[in-house]
Amino acid sequence: MSTVVYGPEYWLVTLVYWMLAACFVAPPSEFVHGGLTVQNLLSSYLGSEEMNFIYYHIRRTTATAIIHSFIPLGYYFIIGFAIQDLHLYHLHRASFYWKIYLAASLIIPFCVCLLAYFWSLKKWNNHPIAKNLGYLGNGDSWRAVASSIDVEFRRINKFTSGVPGRRLYVTDSWIIQTAAYHLNVAHQRDMHLTLSGAEEHEISPESFQGVQFLNITVDSINEHVQSFVIRLNSLEYGDLKEKLQAPVRNAREIVIHQSLGDRFLLAFKEQIDKNARFNVAQDVELDSCIGCMLVPANTKLQKLCDQPEEGECKQCYCRPLWCIDCMGKWFASRQDQQKPELWLSGKAPCPMCRATFCVLDVSRIG
Template identity: 55%
Template sequence: MLAHGLLPLGYYTGMCFAAPEKQLFYFYQASEGWKIFFLLAILVPTVTGILAYYWSQNGWDNHPLARTLAFHALPQSGWRAVASSINTEFRRIDKFTTGAPGARVIVTDTWVMKVTTYSLHVAQQQDIHLTVTDSRQHELSPDSNMPVQFLTIRVASINPYVKAFDIRLNSTEYGELREKLHAPIRNAANVVIHQSLSDLFLETFTSLVEINQTYPVPSNQELEPCIGCMQTNANIKLVKNCHEPNEGECQQCYCRPMWCLTCMGKWFASRQDQQHPETWLSSQVPCPTCRAKFCILDVCIIQ
């Protein structure tokens, strides 16, 4: 915090050299705006310095972090014992960690923690209730061209001194988190959690096929159950729509409708390179029956 408090003063000093025409070296010759900025640049580190001095009294017992940890201390011990326990478990390689540096989530055998730039949320596993409260679906993740689902989980403690807090994680990490937690996670919002890349792809595959050209089935043709799941009638037909008949790698499929959309999506995902998910949407796979190559644009829902 002290370092951040010195940033405005550092900026002012840098501008003294970068813009000498503003005469910032001479306070009384600077404009009113820069005078106010300079006073604030002096005030901020002064206040943070005083605050840091207050926190350091009584062996840092006044520090907000020490007070947070003290809520979990046993009557005969103090916050340092809690800090030592957290430090010991944090060094183990089996801890669960996720999130950006500014909002890091750490789960050890005993503790659930959320570390932000200026705060620390801590709860003991034996005291908490966890609830999935929200889900956000993003079409593209920063790391790949695949869709990603982020879950928001509310961590509430039975300790009245511990405030509830939210943790956010990728749905693909949900299973690993559950393995590390001792308490179950309730799904109060009835969120559909996609725990694998294939689950996320299947949802995107379905949404893309739904905007494709439909296939009008002849009135005299009776649809049979999907040969993949036998749970629903076949509802898709492979028709080459991506290019002209003799262009591209895709081929015309002459099979009758035999698959449902879900099973075809699972087949499409199973034929992909698992190490390169960014290529899945643009790739071609063989028809599961006749082996004619097709892409997502060729999958048509039966009308």
């Protein structure tokens, strides 16, 4: 074997091949946006994630494992084509080591295909995702659990974060994280969340601002469910918490960089708590907030500030219709977005009657 065969050309092809392979296996966001991922390549075989979430991911993880298992074999053919002197296409002239490499790169996909076949038996009963769901059903079959997840996944109120290959979904009762070969699923009822770490990056390529990523460990009291870590931008933390039933423990007292909206909402609520409350009779049933429909309306606009009656703030005669979060978001949306420092001293019209109010004119009910 001459050393010329393993010259710069050989190393260049090798480097490029394995770099591309790595990008394909763990795609950076450029690849995801460019569409070169298993999901995109096989979208017609995989079906709709929206309609059949669990079956989609069973097929996706299986297809991903099979496709990735062919990467070593692909290298054999590419390098054999690029460096003809290796004689890889004429097996009797190829070196012993390349023969071993070829054997190994044939055995790997063979085993993976065999495993995939085993998974697919009895309509995927043997797939690891199916096995995992079986532990979550409290006696129900994994298919019952899968359809309950599918139903919740179709609702539009789920929380979504992350890139397609590694995405976090929080539905009304489930927390789900996708990964290349598996799916982490935990029921909201039996999990503990702990803020386990934070990383700060000066500049994110997406936003050109400093960003903070939070790592949250999800532990389940169900012994069959493995713990997993979810990672998200701190600006999404407020939205995530809204979807969670359990609190996130922050034992290490990590300082979370919240979004401007979340920080304003805190200050807004702090001020409202200092304002006089608005009393309604005990027997009055309050409607759901017409902004979010999730909680009863719990605010009333009443002119309390000491501006003169003919000044800008006016009395509002509307019934309580909004919750404090929606009122705060509405108030923030009516302010100059470039000058957040002035938001608390700003004014907004009542969403219904357009009477102007300031933060001093918002009362909690009761």
